[in-house]
Amino acid sequence: MKIKSDNRPLYQQAEAALMLLLRSYSPGDQLPPEPSLAQSLGISRATLREALRNLAEKQIIIRRQGLGTFYNGPQIVIDSGLETLVSIDTLALRQGLECSTTDLLITSQAAEDYATPLRLDPSAPVTVVARTKLAQGRPLAYMVDVLPQAIVTPEAIRQGFAGSVLDFLVARRDPAPTHAVANIVPLKADRELAQRLGVSRATVLLLLEETIYSREGVPIDFSRNYFVPQFFQFHLIRRIPL
Numbered sequence: 001m002k003i004k005s006d007n008r009p010l011y012q013q014a015e016a017a018l019m020l021l022l023r024s025y026s027p028g029d030q031l032p033p034e035p036s037l038a039q040s041l042g043i044s045r046a047t048l049r050e051a052l053r054n055l056a057e058k059q060i061i062i063r064r065q066g067l068g069t070f071y072n073g074p075q076i077v078i079d080s081g082l083e084t085l086v087s088i089d090t091l092a093l094r095q096g097l098e099c100s101t102t103d104l105l106i107t108s109q110a111a112e113d114y115a116t117p118l119r120l121d122p123s124a125p126v127t128v129v130a131r132t133k134l135a136q137g138r139p140l141a142y143m144v145d146v147l148p149q150a151i152v153t154p155e156a157i158r159q160g161f162a163g164s165v166l167d168f169l170v171a172r173r174d175p176a177p178t179h180a181v182a183n184i185v186p187l188k189a190d191r192e193l194a195q196r197l198g199v200s201r202a203t204v205l206l207l208l209e210e211t212i213y214s215r216e217g218v219p220i221d222f223s224r225n226y227f228v229p230q231f232f233q234f235h236l237i238r239r240i241p242l
Contacts, residue, residue: 014051025071087164117222125149175214182210
């Protein structure tokens, strides 16, 4: 299984060759030792380690100290157009993925840092919903939604929450969400985010900051969503104005 030379960096070629090799593996299968794997690919162990590190960051493989390297399963990619306002849960379901929620925390606090996007007095009470989203058991995103308590109380969320604040608002329809304004920026994971998402602190995440509005143009939810980028493919349809 020697690598065929092309214009890509050698570690990227090695990563592609490893992905071909892993097609014949089942989740939990152990990869060969690094020396024999590097020899079979015709590359140095340093190049192999770089390729394995990238696959580990994508959670395609798991490296266990003293035990070896194991196949974790196929790569998960959730594809979405940015012009459509839809939850991760719905997107995952459409692609046949099992989406779940962990580390759910629903709290009450003063608006303070969220007062501007929600057009609230800093002392106004808000409901904060924080959680980690998983697909096929893998952490994909850490999400924090902030809602005015005049719209949704913590008790109402606890009674009706099924994993998505957006889906909760759509089902509740009081007030009904109609559109959102969002910004996406790259952000390096800090210690807390790295731990929650199972990535290194050097990993660059995609931060989606979004304000959801009602039909009347009133902000009803402000969220900060931290996505592990290798699990998502966002696109946007652009048209020439007529």
